[in-house]
Every structure is written in structure tokens, then in C-alpha cells.
Amino acid sequence: MAIQGIGRVRAHQTQNEGLVFEKSSPGKKAYKLPPLDVPAVNAAELLGEARRETPAALPELSEIEIIRHFTRLSTWNYAIDLGMYPLGSCTMKYNPRVNEFVARIDGLADAHPYRPESLAQGILEVIDLLQRCLIEITGMDAITLQPAAGAHGEFTGILLVRAWHESQGNARKKILIPDSAHGTNPATAAICGYAVENLKSNADGGIDLEALERQVDEETAALMLTNPSTIGVFESQIHRIADILHAKGALLYMDGANMNALVGKARPGDFGVDVMHLNLHKTFSTPHGGGGPGSGPVACKAFLEPFLPTPVLVRRGTSQVSESRPGAPGELCWEYNRPQSVGRVRAFYGNTGMFIRALAYILANGPDGLRQTTEDAVLNANYIRKKLEDVYELPYKTASMHEVVFSDKRQAAKGVKTGDIAKRLIDYGFHPYTVSFPLIVPGAMMIEPTESESLEELDLFIDAMRAIAREVEEDPELVKSAPHSTRVSRLDEVAAARKPVLCWRAEAKA
């Protein structure tokens, strides 16, 4: 921004930041090499034709300019540590500091996957205890922590389904997926070689049992079901659904993306689920990307256990250990001799740093704390629902669990869509909710506050949403042209998708 032709020097709170390449100026540098104290080498002679003729177009800046550039950029991020992040389906809950403290303890932080098992018993005990906690929480019988994220967990889970059907003599052909599902579900089924068959939701947003009964046959490998569903509704017919599938030899896969609505309250293993994944970065408070990789453990019933990825963690002295390698009885070790296994799905043992954080979260909360976490997440979502349902359309009236999905129907009459309201929310200091998902709700506004938010913060969010609803009535253009408080406003998404510029190129200076 220029004021009367004068470029503002450091108003970086409102001023956009150029690329580091654009800030370059010939001759600037942030290093000073010591004098050469070895014989000089003729690079041309040594490298011949491999030597480049023209120097690489690298940016030239001083040290302080580089520091300022990256420090400015680092302050632009919006994070749960700055404010509420109601991005529905993503479960952007607070990542407690105790997780980070524990993950940084030397013995855990410095553990190396090639360390001999006898010297790695501490970290192996962490993994074992987490496995046992997650098995207890899900009500399943066995688990693998290898998958690196939710979709990777889905892939692993459906590999188990396929391997089991193959062991029964027929891999089967199709997987049923409700129309409210996460997009990763059909992608998973297709990658695992299954045809995807769409299952229509009923008027409550749940599974239509009659349609399910019609569509399940002897070629159905599994149903992939998210429970609670993506509209935040608990599938109350879940036992019946499991029975319909099992009667035809099909399995029930649960996408555990919304497990944060069930922990301590209901166990998928008890309501007929055969295999499921968890997202440690959602339900169990490990960071989402950026600050750390994801983790998508897969838990299953005993009959699927032989197919789990190798290696599996076992305790010496139990019947599971196949060979007598040196080691004390009672020690944990990795078992590789698993003839029916689907094989490895991830290098080493998974994203171990996330296991430590998830276990820290589970132990810090304890059973009662985890249960209260679930209750608070559901309470917060329902508080928002109650406080906003008179101004935003609620397409499904069924009781909400951990998230609430409104639609922009009333605002769309004024030409304001879900994306516009979300962008206006940025002006009020909040991260937008999830827009246009789930697909069964036209103009969806998917809000998930998580248990992390206080009543005060929820009220600020509600005030902002109500203020925007008023603005839509009084001055729709204000909302349609939002955000107004950011460095850049509406980016051209269409051009970005159709004609992406993926590589910076110097423009000839005029």
C-alpha cells in the first residue's frame, strides 16, 4: 500500500509480503566465507560440461531481510493457538502443551527405529500402552498404528477387508458408501480395486435401511460408514445395519473421523463394527499437518487380526512370538513372521511422535476426562445450534452430536452463499467453518467447535454469526465482497484451478 507515493516501510500487519525472489537485489548476501586455506580447484576442469554456464537465479538478500521476511510470514498463520477454529469435520481441538513436553523428553525424542529392541523397550512400551488404550476405547480386538493419516488408515482397513474375503474364497466386487461420506471413502474403495455403490441417505440424514437391504448382496465386500455421520448425527440403527451386512457376509467399516463424539460413551466394537480407523490428529489432539504428521491407526476384530500390516508388536513369552531370538521374557519385540499379513503400509512403525502425544492426552485426561471431553464437544455444538437455528436454516433436525450443519438457504435468497459468510467470518477474527460439505446439504455450513472452546469464546462466535446474518439482510454486498480486513481478499480460485502457475519466473523489469 502506498500513501501519497511513499511505500510504507514496516506496516506488515496490513501490507502484503513479496516473494523472497522479488526482494532480491544483486550483490546482497547473508554469508561471509573465511579465506581459502586449501589449494584452489579449477571447477571447469574438474566438472567439464557439467559446470553450469550461468549462475542459478537465487534470491540475494541480507540476513536481516531474510529474517524479517520469514518472521512476517510466520505471524500470518491462523492457528488454534490464536483463536477458535470451527472447521467442521476436521476437529481442530487444542493440542495440549503437556503432549509437546512429553514428546520432547530425550529418551523418546532421540529414539531411533534402528535401535536394538532390547534398548528400545521404553518407546515400545509407549506404543504398546497406546495400542491397548485405543483397543479399549474402540472396543475392538487388535490394532495397527502404522497408517500415517486417516485416508491411509481407510486404505489399510479396506486391504484387511479384501484379504479376509480372499481368504474366504471370494474378494467380492463392491463397497457401499453413503452419499454423505467423506470423499476419501470412495477413493479408498477404488484404489483397493472395488466398485463404489452410492447409498442414499434418508430424510434424517441416516442410512435408508430398505435401500441398504436392497443393495447388499453376496458381492458386497463392505459398507464404509461414518458414525456419527458428516452431518453430526449418530446412526441409531447401527446394530440393524451391521446385522444386514453380516447376514450377507459383508463387513462394516467405520470411518472414525468423528470418533471424538463417541470416546468414553459408545464403542464401535460393541455396535457391530468389524474394522475402523482413528485419526489421532483429530480425536486424540495431535497436530494437524504443519506442526506434525497425521496418524491413522486401524483397529479390527479378532478375525481380521492375522491380516494386519507387519510388523506387529508382541510380548516375548506369549504364544504370538514365532522364533526364539535373543531377548528376555516379557520384553516387547516386532513380529515379522505373519504369513497372512497385507504387508507393510508405512516405513518403520508409523508416526511415532504422534503416538507419544496421543498417549499423553489419553493419560492426562483419564477415562473420566475423556468422557467429559466428548460431552463438552457435543454440548458446545448443540449450544451453537440452539443459538443460531433461528437465523440459519437447519436442514436436518435430528439431534446433533459434535458438529452442526446449517445451510445458506435463507441467505442465498439475498444472493449470499456459504462461502461468502465464511469469508466474512474472517473479518470477525475466526477461522471459517467448513463450506459446501457434506454434499447432501446444498450450501452447507459445517461448524465444529470441539470441547476446547469456553462459553465466552462460543458466545463471541455466535455474536459474529448473528451479526453476519443481519448484514446479509441490511447490506448483502458487504458480505459478498468480504473479507475486508485481510492483506488479499478474493483470490481467483477458478483461474488458479484452470491455469495454475506452479513455478515463479522473473518478469522482465520495465
Add this chain to the structure above:
Amino acid sequence: MAYPTNYRYTREHEWIVLDGKIGTIGITDYAQNSLGDIVYVDVPKVGDTVTANATFGSVESVKAVSDLYSPVSGTVTAVNEELKNTPDKINEAPHETWIIKVELADPAQFDALLDAAAYEAFISEETGS
């Protein structure tokens, strides 16, 4: 936008028009309007078979990726290569921009689809307007 009366429609918002045994398939104005700006269309190859009510490809907009459902069963005889570079034609003229052509295995399937009036009634029910 008017829905051509010689076309037939699906509840998944595809249209089909029949010329002899060859059906020409695209998506409706309602579909393109709900999707928003279309950036990519994924289509089968000539010679592939398609099955009624099963997916034959997908269409990607700035908002979402949506499956394309075939109104009929048959063999793909042509795909609209133009859409590779100009998928936005679907937004501009949804009822004139075809995606694939299919030789119908059973031409009677065409008659079982929704006609323009029934389709319009269906979408007004779906939008609740």
C-alpha cells in the same frame, strides 16, 4: 434455463438425447449451477462400457469433485475431447455441451428416464422452492 423436451434426465442431473441407437450425454443446467465453475472432467475411453446408474466419470469444480452417473447401459462411441482444455463450456452451455456418446444396449432404457417436466418437478422438490 429451459430443459429441452426431447432430452431425458436422471435424478443425478445428467441429460441424454437419443439419435437412433446413439445417446449423447451431458449434465444439466441445475448440475452446473450447483457445482460452480468446472475445472476438470474425467471421462472414460472410447470402447469402454458404461452401466445405467453406475459412475462413468467425474466432474471437478472449484467446490467439489462429483461423480457422473450413466443414464443408460452401453458402449462409449465418442468422448468430447474439447472438454480437456475448455471444461468451462459446460458452465456456459450445459445443454449443448456433451460429455460422452454411448451406443445403447437397450434403447428402452431411454424412455424410462425422466422427461423435462418430471425433471423440473424433481429439482424444485429437491431445492424446496
